[in-house]
Amino acid sequence: MTFRRGFLYGTAAGLTAALAIALIAFLVTDPAPAASAGQQPARPAAAQPAGAGLPVGIDVKARHRGNLKVTVTARASTKTYDPLSRASVVMYADMVAMPMAHRLGPIPMTEVAGKPGHYTAEAQVPMVGEYDIQVSVQRPLPGEAHTRVEVGAG
Ligand SMILES: [Cu+2]
Structure with missing residues (x-):
């Protein structure tokens, strides 16, 4: 019983x-309901990456180091390709399959000694999956860039 x-x-x-x-x-x-798709105006220039047109160019790379630790490096440069040193740079990590469910950030990025314009930070993500990594330069000029990283088990 x-x-x-x-x-x-x-x-x-x-x-x-x-x-x-x-x-x-x-x-x-x-996905976005098909019914509402017809009512919305066509999205402008979807192919344009986020941050395009902003004064700071950013090249972002992210690597999974194991144990859910992700190392993010970003190279910031001006319109004339000069390294942007002593900038205020932060990063965010958001799981692609669960937008905003457990978004991390802003995490401050620190400039690498001896490498002007190179910034780095480490993030500890809560679960296995694919993450969107966003890097934002806040000062002295704005810039934004994204990359994706697959965080596997182990
Ligand atoms: Cu998640």
Whole structure:
């Protein structure tokens, strides 16, 4: 009797968890509804990367170091390709499949000694998955760039 009751509770809990996971998966993966697509004006220049046109050019690289640690390096330069030294630079990490669910940042990036215009930071992400890494230069001039990094197990 107790076994049967436990089994039933276990099954019910399992089904509830499965439903919750299915619901989350549905909410997360559901693309923009086709119905509303026709009502919105065409998006302007979707191919233009974020930060294009801003005064600071940024080249971002991100690597998974293991144990959910991601090292981000960014090279900031002016319009005339001079390294942008002593800038205020931050980074953000957001999981691509779960936008804004556990976004990290702003994390300050520090300039690498002896390498003007090179900035680095380390982020500890909470789970395995693909992450969008955003680097923003705030001062003395604005700039923004993104890259993606796959964070695997191990
Ligand atoms: Cu996540």
